[in-house]
Amino acid sequence: MEELSRLAVLGAGHVGPVIARLAIKAGYPVAIATSGDPEDIALITELVIPGARPRWAADAVAAADIVVLAMPLHRFLDLAPGLLNGKLVVDAMNYWPASDGVLKPFEDCTSSEVVAGRLAGSAVVKALNHIGYHELEDRARPAGAPGRRAAGVAGDDPAAVAAIAGLVDRLGYDPVRLEGLRAGRVLQPGGPVFGTVLARSDFERAVREDARSLT
Numbered sequence: 001m002e003e004l005s006r007l008a009v010l011g012a013g014h015v016g017p018v019i020a021r022l023a024i025k026a027g028y029p030v031a032i033a034t035s036g037d038p039e040d041i042a043l044i045t046e047l048v049i050p051g052a053r054p055r056w057a058a059d060a061v062a063a064a065d066i067v068v069l070a071m072p073l074h075r076f077l078d079l080a081p082g083l084l085n086g087k088l089v090v091d092a093m094n095y096w097p098a099s100d101g102v103l104k105p106f107e108d109c110t111s112s113e114v115v116a117g118r119l120a121g122s123a124v125v126k127a128l129n130h131i132g133y134h135e136l137e138d139r140a141r142p143a144g145a146p147g148r149r150a151a152g153v154a155g156d157d158p159a160a161v162a163a164i165a166g167l168v169d170r171l172g173y174d175p176v177r178l179e180g181l182r183a184g185r186v187l188q189p190g191g192p193v194f195g196t197v198l199a200r201s202d203f204e205r206a207v208r209e210d211a212r213s214l215t
C-alpha cells in the first residue's frame, strides 16, 4: 500500500480540525498544533479528531511532509518562517481585514504570494481556503461519486501543486489547478469561487468568466 505523506495541521479552531478529520479518513498520519501546549488540546483532539496527534507546532512540523496553515493570517505573521524551511506548505488562510486588521502587504497582492514571500525556503500552495469549514466536511466525496465538488489548487511549483492536488483529491474534491499563486486570486474573498462549492465544470466556467470580465 502506498505510504501517504505525514501532515501537520497548524490551527485547531474551525477549519483545522475539519482538514485533520478528512485527512485521517483518507489514511494520512496527522498531527495538530496550536501556538501553545499540546496538553491543552489533548482531550478535545481525542473527542473531535480521533486519530490525530496533538503536538507542539515545531515538533509537528519537523515530522511532517506537508504542513497546513489553518490559523488566522495575522497570527501567521508571528510564526518564525525558518520553522517551515524545506516543507511543502498548504496555505488555507484568507486575509480578512475585519479580523486580521489592515495588513498593507496583503492589500496589494494575493495573500498566498505574500505568505510564499515570507516562506522562501518552502513550497507554498494555496488550497482548502475557499470552502467554509462546514461545507468542506459535508460535501467531501470519494473520486467519481455523484455530487462530488471541486476545490482549487494554486502554486508556482508544479511538483508541489501536483502533490497538493493529490491531497485535495483524497480529501474528497476534484482538484482544479490554477496557473500560479497569482491566479489563486480567484480563490480569495471577493473571487468568483470563494464561498462556493461547485462541481468541476461550474468551477472552471466561473474562473473562465471571471478571466473574461477582466480583459
Ligand SMILES: NC(=O)c1ccc[n+]([C@@H]2O[C@H](COP(=O)([O-])OP(=O)(O)OC[C@H]3O[C@@H](n4cnc5c(N)ncnc54)[C@H](OP(=O)(O)O)[C@@H]3O)[C@@H](O)[C@H]2O)c1
Pocket (backbone or CB within 6 Å): 010, 011, 012, 013, 014, 015, 016, 033, 034, 035, 036, 057, 069, 070, 071, 072, 073, 075, 076, 078, 079, 092, 093, 094, 095, 096, 128, 129, 130, 131, 132, 133, 134
Ligand atoms: N472557518 C472557515 O470556514 C475557514 C475555511 C477555510 C479557510 N479558513 C481560513 O483558515 C484560517 C483559520 O480560520 P479558523 O476559522 O479555523 O480560525 P480560528 O477558529 O480562529 O482558529 C485559529 C486556530 O489557529 C491557532 N493558532 C494561532 N496561531 C498559531 C500558531 N502560530 N501555530 C499554530 N496554531 C496557531 C489557534 O490556536 P491558539 O490561539 O491557541 O494558538 C486556533 O486553534 C483563516 O485564515 C480563515 O480565513 C477558514
